[in-house]
Amino acid sequence: MALTEYFIRYLQRRDELGAKDLAALRAIPTETLQFQNGQTIMAPGPDKSHSCLVLDGMAGRLHTMPARVPRPVITALYVPGDFMDLHNFVLAEVDDRLMAFGPARIEFVHHRYLLDLSENHPHLTRLLWMATAIDAAVHRQWLAAASTLRSSAHLAHLVCEIYTRLAAVGVASDHRLTLPLLQRELAILLGYSSIHVNRAVRDLRDRKLLRWVGTEIEILDWPELVRLAHFSADYLDLERRRR
Amino acid sequence: MALTEYFIRYLQRRDELGAKDLAALRAIPTETLQFQNGQTIMAPGPDKSHSCLVLDGMAGRLHTMPARVPRPVITALYVPGDFMDLHNFVLAEVDDRLMAFGPARIEFVHHRYLLDLSENHPHLTRLLWMATAIDAAVHRQWLAAASTLRSSAHLAHLVCEIYTRLAAVGVASDHRLTLPLLQRELAILLGYSSIHVNRAVRDLRDRKLLRWVGTEIEILDWPELVRLAHFSADYLDLERRRR
DNA sequence: CCAGCATATTAACATAAATCAGGCGAATCT
């Protein structure tokens, strides 16, 4: 199985890929595995041999604070095309757990191929580096959202971001998206109790901004949702540019 | 002026540097500028030509949400040796403002040298990449801290982290540190009102965990502070390892 | 069809943090 075309499109939206780059990417062998909702894609620990990317479905990163901590926190969400685990290629140890949200197909790439890429394809290396930098930019946006937004606006911000990211890879359109997260999981993502998340969902419904049944969301008033959430897609760095 | 030895030590704590790597790093010319408290080191905008690192003093990253947002948020703090702005080498645009906290000397590296490095020194490239990955790991820890900790513990976590990072570069020791942030600035970092930060400081004082006068902090009970903050230095990735 | 379970929802109450209002003390300026 070859490296997901989703990821190649992820890169192509942001920079031009030459024929040699494309060939090098497509030559990387991967192993694809299927996961069910809640399953662990990668457990924390040192010396990982693979990094992984999302082919299909959604996945997330569960970060646990050390010692007797109240609960883990979801610090990132990944959609198809996201190379979700490049970090562990350059870090000694990442003690986050990667898990599937809903059914998901994940591709695993052995680090030897990334190492080879970093030795012989500097342009691609910069693009992989860019992918981790975009992850970090999303982290910063989440930090800012958590600091400045109240629960409803905070939840709205998440919906705007995920819709934008899903739409960018063609998995969502027409202001409809599937978000395979329980309210309990939204709570540990946004940093609220699940009851409070429920209040926030109700608030957005009452304002007629969206319909939300189970995992299916329909955004009824995108401009107003964006305004409430102070959302702008800039930080996702979707623009095409030489790097 | 050559690339700061602090940054070289930052790398050496985490991996071995060969003679060629060292020579390549030391050959990079930099320009050093002095900033006063509150001054802008780099303004947001596209097409930056330089990245910068902290030689002396402290600096931070101010992230502003778009359009009529309540306030900016401090999403990162940088200490001597931190290559604080590698992001903009690989990203099209970073709309964060970099500013000095207290007097600070900052080194500027032209992107042409980073480009050269990424073309010809894959091992060093991976290490720079690692530096941005560590930044991202710190972001995730801040996200987790913001979600799970109450004000006092959250503030305690920040103090633990900054002391650990300052001590790692030899700028702090004996459980004493200088933190050139006003309570107002701590508030926009932690996501509280400054009045509430004041209460958190008082709480830590009342518990006899630290003395805090102006910008001078003395940690009186490190183990208890660490326990309260659920702090562990793991995420700073200080361990030495091949990458 | 029912029992059993998990999730969503709501209400009532408790706590945390924001906001409002103001006082204190040190540094600076006139």
Place this chain on the structure above:
DNA sequence: AGATTCGCCTGATTTATGTTAATATGCTGG
């Protein structure tokens, strides 16, 4: 010295969020 500014500190009140408890709803397996 007096006035001003700024950061620190504190109490009173309001708002946001957490907690507990209970009900509803939708699924699954018998």
